[in-house]
Structure formats: structure tokens, C-alpha cells
Amino acid sequence: MAIKNYDLIIVGGGMVGASLACALKKSPLKIAVIEAFASDSKQQPSYDDRGIALSYGSQRIFEAMNLWSELSSHSTAITDIHISDRGHFGVTRLSAQAENVPALGQVIYARSLGQVLNQSLTTQSNLDLICPAKVTNLKQHQHHVELELDDGQNLSAKLIVAADGGQSTIRQLLGLDVLKHDYHQTAITANITPERPHEGRAFERFTDNGPIALLPMSENRCSLVWTVKAGDESTILTLSDQQFLAQLQDRFGYRLGKLIRVGQRQSYPLKLIQTDQPIQQRVVLIGNAAHNLHPIAGQGFNLGLRDVAALTDVLSTNDNDCGHAQLLHDYCQWRQQDQDDVIQSTNTLVNLFSNNSPLIGHIRGAGLILIDTLPPAKHWIAQKSMGRGRKQPKLGRGISL
Numbered sequence: 302m303a304i305k306n307y308d309l310i311i312v313g314g315g316m317v318g319a320s321l322a323c324a325l326k327k328s329p330l331k332i333a334v335i336e337a338f339a340s341d342s343k344q345q346p347s348y349d350d351r352g353i354a355l356s357y358g359s360q361r362i363f364e365a366m367n368l369w370s371e372l373s374s375h376s377t378a379i380t381d382i383h384i385s386d387r388g389h390f391g392v393t394r395l396s397a398q399a400e401n402v403p404a405l406g407q408v409i410y411a412r413s414l415g416q417v418l419n420q421s422l423t424t425q426s427n428l429d430l431i432c433p434a435k436v437t438n439l440k441q442h443q444h445h446v447e448l449e450l451d452d453g454q455n456l457s458a459k460l461i462v463a464a465d466g467g468q469s470t471i472r473q474l475l476g477l478d479v480l481k482h483d484y485h486q487t488a489i490t491a492n493i494t495p496e497r498p499h500e501g502r503a504f505e506r507f508t509d510n511g512p513i514a515l516l517p518m519s520e521n522r523c524s525l526v527w528t529v530k531a532g533d534e535s536t537i538l539t540l541s542d543q544q545f546l547a548q549l550q551d552r553f554g555y556r557l558g559k560l561i562r563v564g565q566r567q568s569y570p571l572k573l574i575q576t577d578q579p580i581q582q583r584v585v586l587i588g589n590a591a592h593n594l595h596p597i598a599g600q601g602f603n604l605g606l607r608d609v610a611a612l613t614d615v616l617s618t619n620d621n622d623c624g625h626a627q628l629l630h631d632y633c634q635w636r637q638q639d640q641d642d643v644i645q646s647t648n649t650l651v652n653l654f655s656n657n658s659p660l661i662g663h664i665r666g667a668g669l670i671l672i673d674t675l676p677p678a679k680h681w682i683a684q685k686s687m688g689r690g691r692k693q694p695k696l697g698r699g700i701s702l
């Protein structure tokens with residue numbers, strides 16, 4: 302079979318890979334996206350029923366990509382964040398009003414995000430969407446990379462972007478080492494309907510058997526992420542709906558009144574997977590392929606989308622050779638600090654809030670009270686969670702390419 306040539310091939314059409322392809326809609330680059338699952342497949346791992354919290358910075362990026370008007374009709378604004386610790390005094394409250402922004406973030410079903418991104422890909426004239434197909438082999442050359450697919454196709458490109466998730470095949474084909482840390486925790490997700498209106502409030506509650514996040518969603522549902530010790534999920538997943546709601550209520554309390562309904566439950570084992578070699582000859586790893594995070598702070602996709610925005614900026618500086626080593630080096634330099642900061646702060650949160658020691662519990666409680674009474678500290682946390690405060694690429698500044 303003849304080799305098909307592209308400038309850029311994105312492996313993985315999940316949240317991050319598809320976002321990059323959409324961001325390059327107006328670029329002169331000839332692009333292919335290779336995705337393992339058909340667009341309408343219910344098995345697509347990136348686009349399931351989880352609620353994804355998008356930071357204000359991510360919203361700005363999607364605005365600049367002209368996708369926000371479509372995404373906003375599927376999103377629910379987070380106007381306030383309430384952070385508490387079960388069994389200890391101390392609460393911190395962040396509010397959009399105090400930050401002088403319309404919302405601290407937005408929540409969208411991963412599935413709705415996928416539908417909007419896929420719809421945009423189908424109308425993109427500079428792009429071939431090759432799916433379902435998987436990469437089975439990769440050969441690097443000085444000026445191009447060749448890929449073999451499981452359907453027998455051979456492709457070549459000046460640059461390969463690996464956006465194929467935490468178990469990245471491209472990373473494995475390159476033989477790259479990863480830093481792996483098993484948190485020995487599992488996230489259980491489900492949609493919950495409470496008795497009282499959530500009024501745009503997101504809740505993060507730390508409990509003796511793991512943090513609980515409830516994010517506001519449409520029709521007064523809340524998207525739950527409940528982190529439990531690995532092994533405990535099998536019992537929790539097999540509880541009846543009433544038993545599940547009773548256990549959750551006991552840990553979360555009555556801030557939203559009685560929890561009255563729960564949807565389908567899913568579980569995700571939690572591991573940090575990180576590579577310190579995100580660029581190789583004519584290959585760059587982004588999103589979960591480069592850094593697979595704990596979801597405690599809801600930062601994984603937001604971080605991946607900032608990778609997308611920076612890479613889009615860098616690629617637009619050299620249309621002749623988008624895989625040039627200098628471009629990849631510039632990208633890597635730009636992203637390093639943000640990636641390290643988010644990984645470190647996520648790990649600190651996991652360690653601090655998964656610790657049952659009474660002493661740490663008191664320190665946590667005191668910390669929440671202190672933050673709540675210190676506007677500059679609250680402002681700093683709010684700005685971080687909104688994805689602000691760093692050198693922003695054009696898309697992050699709301700400038701379309």
C-alpha cells in the first residue's frame with residue numbers, strides 16, 4: 302500500500318488530541334488524526350459520563366478556537382467553590398464575584414465535549430480523521446516519521462504528536478521510561494441529584510476514606526468524584542443505590558439537602574504516570590501521554606489543553622518544517638514549569654488530604670480557616686485553579702489563530 306504523507310499526525314483523538322486538531326483548523330498544515338475508537342462508539346475512553354471541570358483559562362482557549370458558543374450550551378458555570386474537611390472545623394470558600402469573573406470554571410460532560418470536538422473535526426478541510434485505527438509501529442528518520450496502522454495503512458509525517466493517553470502506545474514504541482506512582486486509590490464517579498439546588502456551587506470535601514468532589518451540572522445534577530482506597534471500590538460499586546447514597550450522605554453531609562438519586566457508577570484506578578522525555582526526534586508527547594494525573598484538583602485536561610495552546614503557537618512559527626528540533630525544544634521549555642507545578646501541587650493535595658493522622662487533620666482545618674480569612678491567599682488559589690498567572694499562548698489570551 303502506498304504511503305500517505307502529512308505534515309502532522311496526531312495519534313489519539315481524545316480530549317487533548319482532538320482539541321489540538323481543532324486548534325489547527327486554519328493552519329496550512331496537512332493533518333491526520335488516528336483514533337482507536339469510532340466517533341460514535343460508547344466505548345471511547347476519553348468521552349464517558351464524567352463531568353469535566355474546565356478552568357476559566359480553558360474556557361478562554363475554547364473561545365479563541367470558536368468552540369465555546371457550542372460548548373457553553375452543554376456547560377454549567379461554577380460560581381463558588383466550598384472546601385471542607387469532615388470531622389474538623391475550617392472551611393474555605395472561593396467565589397467568582399470576589400475574583401471579578403463571571404465564573405470560576407465550567408463543568409461539561411466528557412461525552413458532550415467529545416461530540417462538539419468530533420463535530421468540528423468532520424468539517425475541517427485540512428484534516429483526515431482515520432478511525433477506528435491503531436498505530437502498531439513507528440520508525441523515526443531525520444526528516445520524517447513513518448507509522449504503520451493495524452488496518453495495513455502506512456503513513457508518514459514531519460511530526461507525530463502522541464496524544465494517546467496514559468498507556469500511550471507511541472511512548473511504548475519509543476521505549477521511553479516513565480515515572481509511575483501508584484496512589485493505591487480509586488476514583489468512583491457518578492451523577493447525583495440532590496434535594497436542594499446546587500446554585501453553581503462546587504464542593505470539595507475531605508473525608509477519612511478519601512476526598513469527595515461534587516461539581517454542579519445541568520438539571521440540578523452534580524458530578525461526583527469520590528476517591529477511595531484501592532480495594533474499597535468493589536464494595537462501594539456493588540451497594541444498592543439507596544445504600545450508596547446513604548454512605549455518601551454520611552460523608553458529605555447535608556449542604557445540598559438529601560441526596561436523592563444516583564446514576565451509573567464508574568471506577569478509575571489512580572496513578573501518576575509522567576515522562577521526563579516528552580520530546581524525541583520528530584515526536585512530542587502531550588496530555589495524558591506525557592502526564593497522567595490524580596483527578597483530585599480537576600487539572601488533568603486543563604493542563605493538557607494548555608499543552609495544546611502552547612504547541613499551536615509554536616507550530617505556527619514554522620510552516621515549512623513543523624517537526625524541526627528547535628520548535629520541539631521551544632515547546633518543551635515553555636511547558637516544563639507549568640507541568641511540574643501542577644504535578645507537584647496535585648501530589649501535595651493528595652498527600653495532605655489522604656492522611657488520617659489527627660495532627661494533620663487539625664493542621665488542615667487550621668489551614669482552611671486561615672486561607673478563608675486571607676483574601677490574598679484565596680485570590681492566589683483561585684487564580685491557580687482558573688489556570689491563570691503564567692505566560693499565556695495566543696489562544697490562552699483569547700486570540701484566534
Ligand SMILES: Cc1cc2nc3c(=O)[nH]c(=O)nc-3n(C[C@H](O)[C@H](O)[C@H](O)COP(=O)(O)OP(=O)(O)OC[C@H]3O[C@@H](n4cnc5c(N)ncnc54)[C@H](O)[C@@H]3O)c2cc1C
Nearest residue numbers: 313315316317337347354465466470588589599601602603
Ligand atoms: C475520574 C476523573 C475525573 C477527571 N476530572 C477532570 C476534571 O474535572 N478536569 C480536568 O481538567 N481533568 C479531569 N480529569 C483528567 C482528564 O480526564 C484527562 O486529563 C484527559 O482525559 C486527558 O486527555 P487525553 O486526550 O490526553 O487522553 P485520553 O482521554 O486518555 O485519550 C486518549 C485517546 O487516545 C486513543 N488511543 C489510545 N491508544 C491509541 C492508539 N494506539 N492509536 C490510536 N488512538 C489511541 C484513545 O482511544 C483515546 O481517545 C479526570 C480524570 C479522571 C480519571
